[in-house]
Amino acid sequence: MINSETQKIIDELEAQLEICPRCKTKQKLGRVLIRKKAWGGKVTSENQAQLCLPCDEDWRRFAEKKELRCSSSDEDFQKHWKAFLKTEVGSESTLPQALEILRELAGLRIQIAIETQRYAGRFRSRSRRLDDLYPLSGSRFSESGFDSWLDFLMGQVADVTNLKRSLEKEIADQVKFFPIWNMYLKYIPGCGPWLAGFFIASIRDPRRFPGTSNLWGNAGTRVNGDGTAEFPSRGKKLNYDPLLKIAVVQLLPQAMRYQKSRHRNSPYSQLFGYIKLKEEKKAEEAKPEICRIKGCEETDIVNLGYKKNEDGGQVFLGFCCKKTLDGGKPHRFLTPCHRERRVLREIGKKFLADFYHTWLYFLGENPDISRNPRIMWVFEQATKDKKKS
Numbered sequence: 001m002i003n004s005e006t007q008k009i010i011d012e013l014e015a016q017l018e019i020c021p022r023c024k025t026k027q028k029l030g031r032v033l034i035r036k037k038a039w040g041g042k043v044t045s046e047n048q049a050q051l052c053l054p055c056d057e058d059w060r061r062f063a064e065k066k067e068l069r070c071s072s073s074d075e076d077f078q079k080h081w082k083a084f085l086k087t088e089v090g091s092e093s094t095l096p097q098a099l100e101i102l103r104e105l106a107g108l109r110i111q112i113a114i115e116t117q118r119y120a121g122r123f124r125s126r127s128r129r130l131d132d133l134y135p136l137s138g139s140r141f142s143e144s145g146f147d148s149w150l151d152f153l154m155g156q157v158a159d160v161t162n163l164k165r166s167l168e169k170e171i172a173d174q175v176k177f178f179p180i181w182n183m184y185l186k187y188i189p190g191c192g193p194w195l196a197g198f199f200i201a202s203i204r205d206p207r208r209f210p211g212t213s214n215l216w217g218n219a220g221t222r223v224n225g226d227g228t229a230e231f232p233s234r235g236k237k238l239n240y241d242p243l244l245k246i247a248v249v250q251l252l253p254q255a256m257r258y259q260k261s262r263h264r265n266s267p268y269s270q271l272f273g274y275i276k277l278k279e280e281k282k283a284e285e286a287k288p289e290i291c292r293i294k295g296c297e298e299t300d301i302v303n304l305g306y307k308k309n310e311d312g313g314q315v316f317l318g319f320c321c322k323k324t325l326d327g328g329k330p331h332r333f334l335t336p337c338h339r340e341r342r343v344l345r346e347i348g349k350k351f352l353a354d355f356y357h358t359w360l361y362f363l364g365e366n367p368d369i370s371r372n373p374r375i376m377w378v379f380e381q382a383t384k385d386k387k388k389s
Helices: 004-016 055-063 074-087 096-134 150-156 158-175 179-183 193-203 212-218 240-260 267-283 336-362 373-388
Strands: 028-031 050-051 301-303 306-308 312-316 319-321
Touching: 004 373, 028 055, 050 055, 050 179, 055 074, 055 096, 096 150, 096 158, 096 240, 158 193, 158 373, 179 336, 193 240, 193 336, 212 336, 240 267, 240 336, 267 312, 267 336, 267 373, 336 373
Parallel strands: none
Antiparallel strands: 028 050, 301 319, 306 312
């Protein structure tokens, strides 16, 4: 039974969605001019219609192909408008090209984020050693305004920071044409235009995936029967999109975590604590009979016990097979680092499933989203924002 508050949110959402007269999908339609102002059109009742944004772009291209301009008559515009409404979606569609542009722009932004992280990671340990051996204040870079070698090195990527901002503005201009951004993704803390644009462009149409497990498989987050995830291996073709996997299991969860202090009431913020406790309990209660490191079949497993963390509490260290415990590369598993990756992957999967069902809902497939508290919370934020504006 849906409570009255949830039903109110659903009703307000339904009021914003209508069937597009051309593509027949349930979308947030906009009032458009058949004969646009650039073609000498005026705002009159006869010259206005409703279309979704992608179809409006298709009409613009269709009219240009028919060479409709200021010199054309209103009758010509109306005649070609009626013909356009009968065209098949895709025959004049600008959507594939728009998605490809969005994919490339957002993919470039994601690649820059990955390389920046790698850059920081490669120099972090060396910078710390330099800080002890040869402080920045005693070098020729002492007047640079930085306090440490790492700050100095990261300061050299200022041009990359400017590039990221410029790309983000361009992506924001492209992604605003998609209702799923304007009505949903925009209100998820941590999911900015560039991440949202990449998800939209990568998935393209959620209807091509029969279910969430198929989408998880495409994003590389589906777990195999033995509880392991798929990883790249030499000479083997990947069954998933590697860049989408990075966005789902690394960039988005980390961005959501960064927003936790600002959006404490967000169900995604609260999800971190719940999943972390679940993974810790699962690890503590595990009784592995064989080493989980690939290629190792050792059955003598050592419980590594607990150690105190910075907060004064205890953290479980996981397990290790006995034969490698004192070696150079011990086979440790279910460690805090492993559990952290599991938490991030689970957060990403939850987001992807919510995104998938919401997009299907916008396209008129009508999955039952009313029982999903995360989706309802996002819609509630969208409703509040609409009332403010």
